Amino acid sequence: MNSRHTLRNSILLGLSFALMMAALYMVFVYVPTEKNTGVVQRIFYFHVPVAWVAFLAFFVTFISSILYVWKRATRWDAIACASAEIGVIFTTLVLITGPIWAKPAWGIWWTWDARLTTSLVLWIIYITYLLVRRLATDPARGARYGAVIGIVGFIDVPIVFLTVNLWRTQHPTTIIFEGGLTTPMLLALIVCIAAFTVLYVLLLVQSAELKSMKADITYLKSMMQGE
Protein backbone atom coordinates (compact mmCIF):
# COMPACT_ATOMS: atom_id res chain seq x y z
CA MET A 1 0.00 0.00 0.00
CA ASN A 2 1.54 3.32 -1.02
CA SER A 3 1.05 6.80 0.43
CA ARG A 4 -1.44 7.79 -2.26
CA HIS A 5 -3.73 4.97 -1.15
CA THR A 6 -3.30 5.91 2.51
CA LEU A 7 -4.29 9.48 1.75
CA ARG A 8 -7.32 8.36 -0.24
CA ASN A 9 -8.43 6.02 2.52
CA SER A 10 -8.02 8.76 5.15
CA ILE A 11 -10.13 11.13 3.10
CA LEU A 12 -12.80 8.46 2.66
CA LEU A 13 -12.74 7.67 6.37
CA GLY A 14 -13.06 11.34 7.34
CA LEU A 15 -15.84 11.96 4.84
CA SER A 16 -17.70 8.86 5.94
CA PHE A 17 -17.44 9.88 9.62
CA ALA A 18 -18.62 13.45 8.95
CA LEU A 19 -21.55 12.29 6.82
CA MET A 20 -22.59 9.67 9.40
CA MET A 21 -22.60 12.32 12.14
CA ALA A 22 -24.66 14.61 9.90
CA ALA A 23 -27.03 11.71 9.14
CA LEU A 24 -27.52 10.97 12.85
CA TYR A 25 -28.27 14.63 13.52
CA MET A 26 -30.73 14.78 10.64
CA VAL A 27 -32.55 11.60 11.65
CA PHE A 28 -32.85 12.21 15.39
CA VAL A 29 -32.97 16.01 15.68
CA TYR A 30 -33.64 17.79 12.42
CA VAL A 31 -36.40 15.79 10.74
CA PRO A 32 -39.97 16.13 12.13
CA THR A 33 -41.81 13.05 13.43
CA GLU A 34 -44.13 11.56 10.84
CA LYS A 35 -47.73 12.12 11.91
CA ASN A 36 -49.33 8.75 11.12
CA THR A 37 -46.83 6.10 12.21
CA GLY A 38 -44.92 8.17 14.76
CA VAL A 39 -41.33 7.94 15.87
CA VAL A 40 -40.74 4.44 14.45
CA GLN A 41 -40.84 5.91 10.96
CA ARG A 42 -37.32 7.29 11.60
CA ILE A 43 -35.91 3.83 10.91
CA PHE A 44 -36.84 4.57 7.29
CA TYR A 45 -33.73 6.80 7.04
CA PHE A 46 -31.55 3.79 7.79
CA HIS A 47 -33.60 1.09 6.12
CA VAL A 48 -33.76 2.70 2.68
CA PRO A 49 -30.05 3.68 2.38
CA VAL A 50 -28.98 0.25 3.66
CA ALA A 51 -31.20 -1.45 1.07
CA TRP A 52 -29.78 0.82 -1.62
CA VAL A 53 -26.21 -0.07 -0.63
CA ALA A 54 -27.10 -3.80 -0.59
CA PHE A 55 -28.37 -3.69 -4.17
CA LEU A 56 -25.49 -1.45 -5.26
CA ALA A 57 -23.02 -3.93 -3.75
CA PHE A 58 -24.52 -6.89 -5.62
CA PHE A 59 -24.57 -4.86 -8.82
CA VAL A 60 -20.86 -4.07 -8.34
CA THR A 61 -20.24 -7.80 -7.79
CA PHE A 62 -22.09 -8.53 -11.04
CA ILE A 63 -20.09 -5.99 -13.06
CA SER A 64 -16.76 -6.97 -11.48
CA SER A 65 -17.51 -10.65 -12.14
CA ILE A 66 -18.07 -9.89 -15.82
CA LEU A 67 -14.84 -7.87 -15.92
CA TYR A 68 -12.99 -10.71 -14.20
CA VAL A 69 -14.26 -13.25 -16.72
CA TRP A 70 -13.26 -10.90 -19.53
CA LYS A 71 -9.86 -9.58 -18.31
CA ARG A 72 -8.87 -12.32 -15.84
CA ALA A 73 -7.23 -9.76 -13.53
CA THR A 74 -7.31 -10.73 -9.84
CA ARG A 75 -8.12 -7.11 -8.97
CA TRP A 76 -11.64 -7.51 -10.36
CA ASP A 77 -12.12 -10.73 -8.47
CA ALA A 78 -11.03 -9.05 -5.21
CA ILE A 79 -13.56 -6.25 -5.81
CA ALA A 80 -16.34 -8.73 -6.66
CA CYS A 81 -15.72 -10.78 -3.53
CA ALA A 82 -15.35 -7.75 -1.23
CA SER A 83 -18.54 -6.23 -2.60
CA ALA A 84 -20.47 -9.48 -2.11
CA GLU A 85 -19.35 -9.63 1.53
CA ILE A 86 -20.51 -6.06 2.15
CA GLY A 87 -23.73 -6.79 0.27
CA VAL A 88 -24.52 -9.76 2.51
CA ILE A 89 -23.94 -7.65 5.65
CA PHE A 90 -26.16 -4.84 4.37
CA THR A 91 -28.88 -7.25 3.23
CA THR A 92 -28.81 -8.75 6.72
CA LEU A 93 -29.35 -5.23 8.09
CA VAL A 94 -32.21 -4.70 5.63
CA LEU A 95 -33.85 -7.93 6.76
CA ILE A 96 -33.50 -6.85 10.41
CA THR A 97 -34.57 -3.20 10.11
CA GLY A 98 -37.45 -4.13 7.76
CA PRO A 99 -39.46 -6.25 10.22
CA ILE A 100 -38.71 -3.81 13.10
CA TRP A 101 -40.42 -1.16 11.03
CA ALA A 102 -43.09 -3.42 9.53
CA LYS A 103 -44.45 -4.67 12.87
CA PRO A 104 -45.64 -1.25 14.15
CA ALA A 105 -46.40 0.15 10.68
CA TRP A 106 -48.27 -2.78 9.05
CA GLY A 107 -48.93 -4.92 12.13
CA ILE A 108 -46.91 -7.85 10.75
CA TRP A 109 -43.25 -8.81 10.81
CA TRP A 110 -43.11 -10.14 7.31
CA THR A 111 -45.12 -10.28 4.10
CA TRP A 112 -44.26 -12.15 0.90
CA ASP A 113 -44.19 -8.96 -1.10
CA ALA A 114 -41.94 -8.73 -4.18
CA ARG A 115 -39.31 -6.49 -2.59
CA LEU A 116 -39.08 -8.48 0.63
CA THR A 117 -38.99 -11.86 -1.06
CA THR A 118 -36.40 -10.73 -3.62
CA SER A 119 -34.17 -9.41 -0.82
CA LEU A 120 -34.45 -12.72 1.03
CA VAL A 121 -33.67 -14.79 -2.07
CA LEU A 122 -30.73 -12.50 -2.93
CA TRP A 123 -29.41 -12.83 0.61
CA ILE A 124 -29.42 -16.63 0.35
CA ILE A 125 -27.80 -16.58 -3.12
CA TYR A 126 -24.91 -14.38 -1.96
CA ILE A 127 -24.38 -16.31 1.28
CA THR A 128 -23.94 -19.33 -0.99
CA TYR A 129 -21.58 -17.25 -3.14
CA LEU A 130 -19.34 -16.68 -0.10
CA LEU A 131 -19.64 -20.34 0.93
CA VAL A 132 -18.62 -21.59 -2.51
CA ARG A 133 -15.60 -19.30 -2.52
CA ARG A 134 -14.52 -20.66 0.83
CA LEU A 135 -15.24 -24.30 0.03
CA ALA A 136 -13.82 -24.44 -3.50
CA THR A 137 -10.94 -26.89 -3.74
CA ASP A 138 -8.46 -24.17 -4.76
CA PRO A 139 -8.55 -20.33 -4.79
CA ALA A 140 -8.38 -19.96 -8.59
CA ARG A 141 -11.40 -22.22 -8.89
CA GLY A 142 -13.16 -20.26 -6.18
CA ALA A 143 -12.63 -17.06 -8.14
CA ARG A 144 -14.09 -18.55 -11.33
CA TYR A 145 -17.03 -20.13 -9.48
CA GLY A 146 -17.63 -16.85 -7.70
CA ALA A 147 -17.77 -15.03 -11.02
CA VAL A 148 -20.32 -17.51 -12.39
CA ILE A 149 -22.57 -17.22 -9.31
CA GLY A 150 -22.14 -13.43 -9.24
CA ILE A 151 -23.46 -13.24 -12.80
CA VAL A 152 -26.09 -16.01 -12.70
CA GLY A 153 -27.41 -14.83 -9.31
CA PHE A 154 -27.81 -11.23 -10.38
CA ILE A 155 -29.63 -12.16 -13.59
CA ASP A 156 -32.14 -13.93 -11.34
CA VAL A 157 -33.12 -10.71 -9.51
CA PRO A 158 -35.52 -9.23 -12.09
CA ILE A 159 -37.07 -12.66 -12.79
CA VAL A 160 -37.68 -13.32 -9.08
CA PHE A 161 -39.09 -9.82 -8.61
CA LEU A 162 -41.47 -10.16 -11.55
CA THR A 163 -42.63 -13.65 -10.56
CA VAL A 164 -43.25 -12.80 -6.92
CA ASN A 165 -45.06 -9.65 -7.95
CA LEU A 166 -47.46 -11.73 -10.05
CA TRP A 167 -47.72 -14.42 -7.37
CA ARG A 168 -48.66 -12.03 -4.57
CA THR A 169 -50.92 -9.48 -6.14
CA GLN A 170 -52.90 -9.16 -2.90
CA HIS A 171 -50.03 -7.87 -0.74
CA PRO A 172 -50.96 -5.22 1.81
CA THR A 173 -50.88 -1.73 0.44
CA THR A 174 -47.61 -0.27 1.58
CA ILE A 175 -48.64 3.26 2.36
CA ILE A 176 -45.67 4.79 4.09
CA PHE A 177 -46.59 8.43 3.81
CA GLU A 178 -49.73 10.16 2.90
CA GLY A 179 -48.86 12.99 0.59
CA GLY A 180 -45.31 11.80 -0.12
CA LEU A 181 -42.06 13.03 1.35
CA THR A 182 -41.80 16.53 2.75
CA THR A 183 -38.69 18.59 2.01
CA PRO A 184 -36.95 17.97 5.39
CA MET A 185 -37.64 14.23 5.05
CA LEU A 186 -36.21 14.14 1.55
CA LEU A 187 -33.15 16.09 2.69
CA ALA A 188 -32.54 13.71 5.60
CA LEU A 189 -32.92 10.73 3.26
CA ILE A 190 -30.42 12.18 0.79
CA VAL A 191 -27.84 12.80 3.53
CA CYS A 192 -28.33 9.24 4.84
CA ILE A 193 -27.98 7.73 1.37
CA ALA A 194 -24.78 9.74 0.79
CA ALA A 195 -23.39 8.65 4.19
CA PHE A 196 -24.03 4.96 3.60
CA THR A 197 -22.75 5.10 0.02
CA VAL A 198 -19.45 6.66 1.16
CA LEU A 199 -19.23 4.04 3.92
CA TYR A 200 -19.73 1.36 1.27
CA VAL A 201 -16.96 2.77 -0.92
CA LEU A 202 -14.62 2.95 2.08
CA LEU A 203 -15.34 -0.66 3.10
CA LEU A 204 -15.03 -1.86 -0.49
CA VAL A 205 -11.68 -0.16 -1.09
CA GLN A 206 -10.21 -1.42 2.20
CA SER A 207 -11.48 -4.96 1.80
CA ALA A 208 -10.44 -5.27 -1.85
CA GLU A 209 -6.95 -4.00 -0.97
CA LEU A 210 -6.68 -6.53 1.82
CA LYS A 211 -7.71 -9.33 -0.51
CA SER A 212 -5.19 -8.25 -3.14
CA MET A 213 -2.45 -8.22 -0.50
CA LYS A 214 -3.45 -11.68 0.69
CA ALA A 215 -3.27 -12.95 -2.90
CA ASP A 216 0.19 -11.37 -3.28
CA ILE A 217 1.45 -13.04 -0.11
CA THR A 218 0.14 -16.41 -1.23
CA TYR A 219 1.88 -15.92 -4.57
CA LEU A 220 5.20 -14.88 -2.92
CA LYS A 221 5.05 -17.85 -0.56
CA SER A 222 4.56 -20.25 -3.42
CA MET A 223 7.50 -18.61 -5.27
CA MET A 224 9.73 -19.00 -2.21
CA GLN A 225 8.90 -22.67 -1.99
CA GLY A 226 9.94 -22.91 -5.63
CA GLU A 227 6.62 -24.09 -6.95
Place this chain on the structure above:
Amino acid sequence: MNRAFIKIFVIFWKDLLNEIRTREIIVSVLVFALLVLVIFSFAFGTEVDRKETVAPGILWVALTFGGVIGLNRTFAVEKENSRLEGLMLCPVDRAVIYWGKLAGSFTFMLALAIVITPIFLALFNLPMFLPWLALIIVLATLGFAAVGTLFSALAVNTRARDIMLPILFLPVVVPVIIAAVKATGSVLVGGSWGDMSTWLQIMIVFDIIYMVVATLFFELVVEE
Protein backbone atom coordinates in the same frame (compact mmCIF):
# COMPACT_ATOMS: atom_id res chain seq x y z
CA MET B 1 -23.90 -27.82 -36.72
CA ASN B 2 -25.16 -31.28 -37.54
CA ARG B 3 -21.94 -32.77 -36.20
CA ALA B 4 -22.43 -30.91 -32.92
CA PHE B 5 -25.79 -32.62 -32.53
CA ILE B 6 -24.17 -36.02 -33.00
CA LYS B 7 -21.55 -35.18 -30.38
CA ILE B 8 -24.21 -34.00 -27.93
CA PHE B 9 -26.13 -37.19 -28.58
CA VAL B 10 -23.06 -39.36 -27.94
CA ILE B 11 -22.51 -37.78 -24.51
CA PHE B 12 -26.21 -38.05 -23.74
CA TRP B 13 -26.28 -41.70 -24.86
CA LYS B 14 -23.28 -42.53 -22.68
CA ASP B 15 -25.08 -41.18 -19.59
CA LEU B 16 -28.34 -42.85 -20.52
CA LEU B 17 -26.72 -46.26 -21.06
CA ASN B 18 -24.84 -45.91 -17.78
CA GLU B 19 -28.09 -45.21 -15.96
CA ILE B 20 -30.07 -47.95 -17.74
CA ARG B 21 -27.41 -50.55 -16.97
CA THR B 22 -26.78 -49.63 -13.35
CA ARG B 23 -30.20 -48.17 -12.39
CA GLU B 24 -28.38 -46.68 -9.41
CA ILE B 25 -29.94 -43.28 -9.20
CA ILE B 26 -33.36 -43.49 -10.77
CA VAL B 27 -34.72 -46.12 -8.38
CA SER B 28 -33.49 -44.41 -5.22
CA VAL B 29 -34.70 -41.01 -6.40
CA LEU B 30 -38.13 -42.44 -7.29
CA VAL B 31 -38.50 -43.93 -3.83
CA PHE B 32 -37.38 -40.65 -2.27
CA ALA B 33 -39.84 -38.56 -4.33
CA LEU B 34 -42.64 -40.97 -3.46
CA LEU B 35 -41.78 -40.61 0.22
CA VAL B 36 -41.92 -36.82 -0.10
CA LEU B 37 -45.47 -37.13 -1.51
CA VAL B 38 -46.52 -39.42 1.34
CA ILE B 39 -44.88 -37.43 4.13
CA PHE B 40 -46.34 -34.14 2.94
CA SER B 41 -49.78 -35.73 2.80
CA PHE B 42 -49.38 -36.68 6.46
CA ALA B 43 -47.98 -33.28 7.36
CA PHE B 44 -50.92 -31.43 5.84
CA GLY B 45 -53.60 -33.90 6.98
CA THR B 46 -57.02 -33.06 5.61
CA GLU B 47 -55.72 -29.84 4.05
CA VAL B 48 -54.50 -31.84 1.03
CA ASP B 49 -57.97 -31.59 -0.47
CA ARG B 50 -57.32 -27.97 -1.29
CA LYS B 51 -56.48 -28.69 -4.90
CA GLU B 52 -55.45 -25.24 -5.95
CA THR B 53 -52.88 -24.58 -3.25
CA VAL B 54 -51.67 -27.57 -1.26
CA ALA B 55 -51.70 -30.40 -3.83
CA PRO B 56 -49.57 -28.64 -6.52
CA GLY B 57 -47.14 -27.57 -3.82
CA ILE B 58 -46.65 -31.17 -2.72
CA LEU B 59 -46.09 -32.37 -6.30
CA TRP B 60 -43.48 -29.69 -6.98
CA VAL B 61 -41.65 -30.18 -3.71
CA ALA B 62 -41.36 -33.88 -4.56
CA LEU B 63 -40.18 -33.20 -8.12
CA THR B 64 -37.75 -30.45 -7.07
CA PHE B 65 -36.15 -32.39 -4.24
CA GLY B 66 -36.03 -35.62 -6.23
CA GLY B 67 -34.60 -33.71 -9.17
CA VAL B 68 -31.86 -32.03 -7.16
CA ILE B 69 -30.63 -35.40 -5.89
CA GLY B 70 -30.51 -36.65 -9.47
CA LEU B 71 -28.70 -33.50 -10.60
CA ASN B 72 -26.11 -33.97 -7.88
CA ARG B 73 -25.17 -37.24 -9.51
CA THR B 74 -24.77 -35.72 -13.00
CA PHE B 75 -21.16 -34.79 -12.30
CA ALA B 76 -20.55 -36.73 -9.08
CA VAL B 77 -20.44 -40.01 -11.04
CA GLU B 78 -17.82 -38.48 -13.33
CA LYS B 79 -15.54 -37.97 -10.34
CA GLU B 80 -14.99 -41.74 -10.03
CA ASN B 81 -12.12 -43.25 -12.00
CA SER B 82 -11.12 -39.81 -13.40
CA ARG B 83 -14.00 -39.92 -15.83
CA LEU B 84 -14.30 -36.13 -15.75
CA GLU B 85 -10.74 -35.77 -17.07
CA GLY B 86 -11.61 -38.25 -19.80
CA LEU B 87 -14.67 -36.27 -20.72
CA MET B 88 -12.68 -33.03 -20.80
CA LEU B 89 -10.11 -34.64 -23.10
CA CYS B 90 -12.81 -35.27 -25.71
CA PRO B 91 -12.07 -33.16 -28.78
CA VAL B 92 -15.34 -31.25 -28.46
CA ASP B 93 -16.37 -27.78 -27.46
CA ARG B 94 -17.21 -27.37 -23.77
CA ALA B 95 -20.69 -26.20 -24.74
CA VAL B 96 -21.25 -29.59 -26.37
CA ILE B 97 -20.48 -31.30 -23.07
CA TYR B 98 -22.92 -28.97 -21.33
CA TRP B 99 -25.70 -29.78 -23.81
CA GLY B 100 -25.03 -33.51 -23.60
CA LYS B 101 -25.22 -33.36 -19.82
CA LEU B 102 -28.28 -31.09 -20.00
CA ALA B 103 -30.05 -33.63 -22.23
CA GLY B 104 -29.19 -36.37 -19.74
CA SER B 105 -30.43 -34.42 -16.69
CA PHE B 106 -33.56 -33.33 -18.52
CA THR B 107 -34.41 -36.91 -19.51
CA PHE B 108 -33.75 -38.11 -15.98
CA MET B 109 -36.03 -35.53 -14.39
CA LEU B 110 -38.68 -36.09 -17.02
CA ALA B 111 -38.61 -39.83 -16.30
CA LEU B 112 -39.02 -39.03 -12.60
CA ALA B 113 -42.01 -36.80 -13.37
CA ILE B 114 -43.60 -39.40 -15.68
CA VAL B 115 -43.66 -41.93 -12.84
CA ILE B 116 -44.40 -39.59 -9.92
CA THR B 117 -47.14 -37.44 -11.47
CA PRO B 118 -49.67 -40.25 -12.16
CA ILE B 119 -49.08 -41.60 -8.64
CA PHE B 120 -49.66 -38.10 -7.28
CA LEU B 121 -52.86 -37.68 -9.32
CA ALA B 122 -54.14 -41.04 -8.11
CA LEU B 123 -53.26 -40.43 -4.45
CA PHE B 124 -55.07 -37.10 -4.48
CA ASN B 125 -58.04 -38.34 -6.55
CA LEU B 126 -57.41 -35.91 -9.37
CA PRO B 127 -58.26 -36.38 -13.07
CA MET B 128 -55.63 -38.39 -14.94
CA PHE B 129 -55.70 -36.81 -18.37
CA LEU B 130 -54.17 -33.32 -18.13
CA PRO B 131 -52.24 -32.40 -21.30
CA TRP B 132 -51.45 -28.90 -19.97
CA LEU B 133 -49.79 -30.40 -16.94
CA ALA B 134 -47.45 -32.26 -19.29
CA LEU B 135 -46.42 -28.97 -20.87
CA ILE B 136 -45.84 -27.38 -17.45
CA ILE B 137 -43.67 -30.31 -16.40
CA VAL B 138 -41.59 -30.15 -19.59
CA LEU B 139 -40.97 -26.39 -19.22
CA ALA B 140 -40.18 -26.52 -15.49
CA THR B 141 -37.95 -29.57 -15.87
CA LEU B 142 -36.02 -27.88 -18.66
CA GLY B 143 -35.42 -24.85 -16.44
CA PHE B 144 -34.28 -27.08 -13.57
CA ALA B 145 -31.93 -29.01 -15.84
CA ALA B 146 -30.48 -25.84 -17.43
CA VAL B 147 -29.52 -24.30 -14.06
CA GLY B 148 -28.83 -27.62 -12.34
CA THR B 149 -26.33 -28.90 -14.91
CA LEU B 150 -24.21 -25.74 -14.57
CA PHE B 151 -24.31 -25.80 -10.77
CA SER B 152 -23.74 -29.55 -10.62
CA ALA B 153 -20.43 -29.11 -12.47
CA LEU B 154 -19.58 -26.33 -10.03
CA ALA B 155 -20.60 -28.09 -6.81
CA VAL B 156 -18.62 -31.22 -7.63
CA ASN B 157 -15.32 -29.39 -7.09
CA THR B 158 -16.19 -27.93 -3.70
CA ARG B 159 -15.89 -29.48 -0.27
CA ALA B 160 -19.31 -30.42 1.17
CA ARG B 161 -20.49 -30.89 -2.41
CA ASP B 162 -23.65 -32.81 -1.52
CA ILE B 163 -25.20 -29.81 0.22
CA MET B 164 -23.65 -27.22 -2.11
CA LEU B 165 -25.85 -28.05 -5.12
CA PRO B 166 -29.23 -27.74 -3.33
CA ILE B 167 -28.32 -24.42 -1.69
CA LEU B 168 -27.03 -23.03 -4.98
CA PHE B 169 -29.83 -24.42 -7.10
CA LEU B 170 -32.98 -23.80 -5.04
CA PRO B 171 -32.83 -19.99 -4.63
CA VAL B 172 -32.10 -19.49 -8.33
CA VAL B 173 -35.03 -21.65 -9.48
CA VAL B 174 -37.53 -19.89 -7.18
CA PRO B 175 -39.29 -18.31 -10.20
CA VAL B 176 -39.75 -21.71 -11.87
CA ILE B 177 -41.13 -23.27 -8.69
CA ILE B 178 -43.63 -20.43 -8.19
CA ALA B 179 -44.68 -20.50 -11.86
CA ALA B 180 -45.01 -24.30 -11.93
CA VAL B 181 -47.07 -24.42 -8.72
CA LYS B 182 -49.40 -21.63 -9.85
CA ALA B 183 -49.86 -23.09 -13.34
CA THR B 184 -50.48 -26.60 -11.94
CA GLY B 185 -53.01 -25.17 -9.50
CA SER B 186 -54.93 -23.53 -12.30
CA VAL B 187 -54.84 -26.76 -14.37
CA LEU B 188 -56.21 -28.79 -11.45
CA VAL B 189 -59.19 -26.50 -10.93
CA GLY B 190 -59.80 -26.28 -14.68
CA GLY B 191 -58.67 -22.68 -15.03
CA SER B 192 -58.67 -20.85 -18.33
CA TRP B 193 -55.74 -20.35 -20.69
CA GLY B 194 -55.46 -16.76 -19.49
CA ASP B 195 -54.72 -17.88 -15.90
CA MET B 196 -51.95 -20.15 -17.08
CA SER B 197 -50.28 -18.29 -19.93
CA THR B 198 -48.38 -15.80 -17.73
CA TRP B 199 -46.77 -18.61 -15.76
CA LEU B 200 -45.91 -20.56 -18.91
CA GLN B 201 -44.33 -17.42 -20.38
CA ILE B 202 -42.21 -16.92 -17.25
CA MET B 203 -40.95 -20.49 -17.51
CA ILE B 204 -40.17 -20.15 -21.23
CA VAL B 205 -38.22 -16.92 -20.63
CA PHE B 206 -36.38 -18.46 -17.67
CA ASP B 207 -35.47 -21.58 -19.70
CA ILE B 208 -34.11 -19.56 -22.61
CA ILE B 209 -32.12 -17.12 -20.44
CA TYR B 210 -30.51 -19.85 -18.37
CA MET B 211 -29.73 -22.16 -21.28
CA VAL B 212 -27.91 -19.28 -22.99
CA VAL B 213 -26.13 -18.07 -19.82
CA ALA B 214 -25.08 -21.59 -18.80
CA THR B 215 -23.78 -22.36 -22.30
CA LEU B 216 -21.66 -19.21 -22.11
CA PHE B 217 -20.24 -19.84 -18.64
CA PHE B 218 -19.96 -23.63 -18.52
CA GLU B 219 -16.42 -23.48 -19.85
CA LEU B 220 -15.42 -21.30 -16.89
CA VAL B 221 -16.71 -23.89 -14.45
CA VAL B 222 -14.99 -26.96 -15.89
CA GLU B 223 -11.71 -25.28 -16.82
CA GLU B 224 -8.65 -26.65 -14.96
